[in-house]
Amino acid sequence: DGGITQSPKYLFRKEGQNVTLSCEQNLNHDAMYWYRQDPGQGLRLIYYSQIVNDFQKGDIAEGYSVSREKKESFPLTVTSAQKNPTAFYLCASTQWTENTEAFFGQGTRLTVV
Amino acid sequence: GESVGLHLPTLSVQEGDNSIINCAYSNSASDYFIWYKQESGKGPQFIIDIRSNMDKRQGQRVTVLLNKTVKHLSLQIAATQPGDSAVYFCAEIVTYSSASKIIFGSGTRLSIRP
Numbered sequence: 001d002g003g004i005t006q007s008p009k010y011l012f013r014k015e016g017q018n019v020t021l022s023c024e025q026n027l028n029h030d031a032m033y034w035y036r037q038d039p040g041q042g043l044r045l046i047y048y049s050q051i052v053n054d055f056q057k058g059d060i061a062e063g064y065s066v067s068r069e070k071k072e073s074f075p076l077t078v079t080s081a082q083k084n085p086t087a088f089y090l091c092a093s094t095q096w097t098e099n100t101e102a103f104f105g106q107g108t109r110l111t112v113v
Numbered sequence: 114g115e116s117v118g119l120h121l122p123t124l125s126v127q128e129g130d131n132s133i134i135n136c137a138y139s140n141s142a143s144d145y146f147i148w149y150k151q152e153s154g155k156g157p158q159f160i161i162d163i164r165s166n167m168d169k170r171q172g173q174r175v176t177v178l179l180n181k182t183v184k185h186l187s188l189q190i191a192a193t194q195p196g197d198s199a200v201y202f203c204a205e206i207v208t209y210s211s212a213s214k215i216i217f218g219s220g221t222r223l224s225i226r227p
Contacts, residue, residue, distance in 0.1 A: 006156075033215060042202060042219040043157070050212045058214070090156050096213055102147065102204075104156035 003027065004093050006105035013078075013085075013112050021076045021108045023091035032074035033092040033102070036060060043090060049074055078110065085112045123222045132190040134221045136203035139184060145206040148177060148188045150199045151220070157202060160188070190223075198225050 004025040013019045023032065031050050035043040045058030049068040063082025068074055074093075078085045088109050094102040126132045138146070144165040149157035161172045163179050163186075170177050176189040186203050200220045207214045 031213065035217070043217040045214060045216065048212065048214060056212055092156075092215065094215075096208075101159050101162065102215055103159070104149075106156045107154070109154075 004091060004103050004105045006089075006091050006108050008108060009106065011108055011110045013110065015112050016080045018080060019078050019085075019110065021078065021089055021091075021110070023074045023076065023093075023105060025072055025074075025093040025103070027093055027095070027103065028071070029093035029095045029103075030071070031094050031096060032068070033094075034058070034064075034066065034074070034076045035090045035092065037088040037090060037107075039088075046076065046089075085110060122219070123224070125224045125226055126193045127226050128193060128195060130193055132188075132193045132197065132223055134188045134190075134201050134203075134223065136186040136188075136218050137184060138186060138203070138205045138218075140205060140207050140216075141181075141184065143205045143207050146177070146179065146186055147204045147206070147215075148175075148186075149202045149204060149217075150197075151202065152199045160201075193223075193225055195225050195227075198223060 007022045033048045034046040037043050044060050046064050047066040049055035052071050055066050055068050065077045088107050090107045091105045092102045147162045148160040150160050151157045161175050161177050163170045163177045168179050174191045178187045200222050202220045203218045205216045
């Protein structure tokens with residue numbers, strides 16, 4: 001089945017360590033997005049990419065990095081510079097056509113201890 | 114700056130009644146809007162969308178209304194059911210020269226009274 005997959009679902013890391021969250025889609029979508037969601041809050045845009053080898057900072061990019069070497073993959077690295085990394089991370093992909101719909105993965109819950 | 118916000122953070126509705134969730138947006142250049150439903154611990158699910166050249170669009174039990182004059186968006190859910198309990202987000206698609214951003218509002222939690 002086509003879709004967007006985030007892994008792992010739960011992730012624990014020690015403070016000061018970098019961690020990479022995976023996002024893979026087999027929908028042949030050009031655009032991909034990373035969001036952060038804190039408890040009881042909305043989604044805030046971290047990074048987004050419209051095409052391979054290109055990406056832009058969102059509203060809260062500090063402490064995060066991304067790469068887009070392949071169309072189907074958009075990994076997010078949470079670096080030690082991110083002061084409050086514990087959150088729910090959501091990845092989305094879409095193809096901006098006439099009947100556009102952004103599909104979301106099921107999220108990765110990152111806990112830094 | 115850009116912002117998409119909601120008038121009410123929580124909404125409690127009697128089962129079987131209609132629900133109306135409101136959203137205000139600030140970017141007049143946005144030409145596309147989406148409503149999402151998010152259940153606890155899961156990613157948002159697409160409900161319905163609307164383009165700026167429309168003022169109303171209907172789906173199964175849901176209707177989205179767009180008022181560009183006052184930059185207001187609403188989601189109406191008919192005959193609300195227990196399975197409708199979730200957080201609902203409106204999203205605004207802002208297109209720049211080389212990219213499109215999906216900007217979300219803060220969300221409204223819909224709870225259903227039996």
